[in-house]
Amino acid sequence: MTTTDVPTREQLVRRASELVPVLRKNSDWSEDNRRIHDDSIEALADAGFFRMRAPARFGGFESDTRTLVEVSAELGRADGSTGWIASVYSIPTWMAGLFPDHVQDEVFSTPDVRVCGTLSPSAMAAPVDGGIVVNGKWGFISGALHAHWQVIVAVQIAPDSEPMPVMALVPLSELQVIDDWHTSGLKGTGSVSTVAENLFVPADRVLPLGVIVQGQGGASGANADNPMYRAPLLPVASASSVGAVLGMARAAKEAFLARLPERKITYTNYASQAEAPLTHLQVAEATQKVDQAEFHAFRLADLVDAKNASGEQWSLEERVRSRADLGAVCALAKEAVDIFATASGGSSIYTSAAIQRTSRDVQAVNLHALMHPNTNAELYGRVLCGLEPNSLYI
DSSP: OBOOOOOOHHHHHHHHHHHHHHHHHHHHHHHHHTSOOHHHHHHHHHTTGGGTTSOTTBTOOOOOHHHHHHHHHHHHHHOHHHHHHHHHHHHHHHHHTTSOHHHHHHHTTSTTOOEEEOOOOOEEEEEETTEEEEEEEEEEETTGGGOSEEEEEEEEOOTTSOOEEEEEEEEGGGSEEEOOOOOSSSGGGOOEEEEEEEEEEEGGGEEEHHHHHTTOOOSOSTTTTOGGGOSOHHHHHHHHHHHHHHHHHHHHHHHHHHHGGGOOOTTSSOSSGGGOHHHHHHHHHHHHHHHHHHHHHHHHHHHHHHHHHHOOOOOHHHHHHHHHHHHHHHHHHHHHHHHHHHTTOGGGGSTTSHHHHHHHHHHHHHHSTTTOHHHHHHHHHHHHTTOOOSOSOO
16 A cells, blocks of 8 residues: 655645646657657656546545646646546546456556546447457557556446446557557647557456446445546546646736737738727626636536535436536537637747647537537436436536
């Protein structure tokens, strides 16, 4: 068992802020090479960010959700791809804490272990003596190139039972990595595909997905009474994802204002863009959208933390509102970035202008199946109208 001093929220956010220069310096390399720079990964590890959702008995911080969001927002402000990777690692790391304790012993024996994962059941599992055999492929596996383990999801087909989605923990070394990450946004994340071919997974590294989605607890004895593990999966995943997106919106504002003193509006009489009333309206509107995105991000994080602390059951409306808040952060962040990008002029399309990358990154986020604003808003409205949800992912 490992013990460690647990840094406060303020200390962790300060560490993230201090990393902004080095993460920005490495962002061009990450974009060109379609993966996070090794130095950035090392910097995140040294700052303790891979331990934020690890159990305390392994030296983890067991940070609350609000801390996770605020740290990720600073990392996303530095570089969208790096912030995204840090956010994504936090979700399956939390999921690993739901497995039996001896499985956790194996996973968390690696210092600053990195666990990637997916919620898509794009593989099939067949029960065999002692476990399951998995075949299939998973796409968009952010962080796979630097991960030690992956949480996979598959549909288990047994002769005398209904198909059942399961999640399992497997070492990355047992999966084939397919370098297919050629994208317009979030290029630096290296979100490649992974493949399992007749992969045997021991039964103690397999859990029913439905139990985890419903927040009915996993198989861990040591974590059974830990408030961090009381929440259902989707609110945790939603809250864990919003910080990096909020950071992207803040980055766009920062990049715009940094260039503003040197810019004029071509083909007008404005020698300074800052003097134009149009600019005032654009900056005000975009900033208010960033503020609104922050409201939804923090409301979501605080809800997860409050429910964890109280132990109260989640209502259906609270579950779908978590998805709606996630979608609102994505939509508002994109709207803010679009305004700042539109106001940045033709020179902003050069790759040396930071805002063009932020525009592409936030667009990619908004296309993510779990984060898509339209999908999440429809789900929320459907339940508010008294209908049953049309998704198991709530």
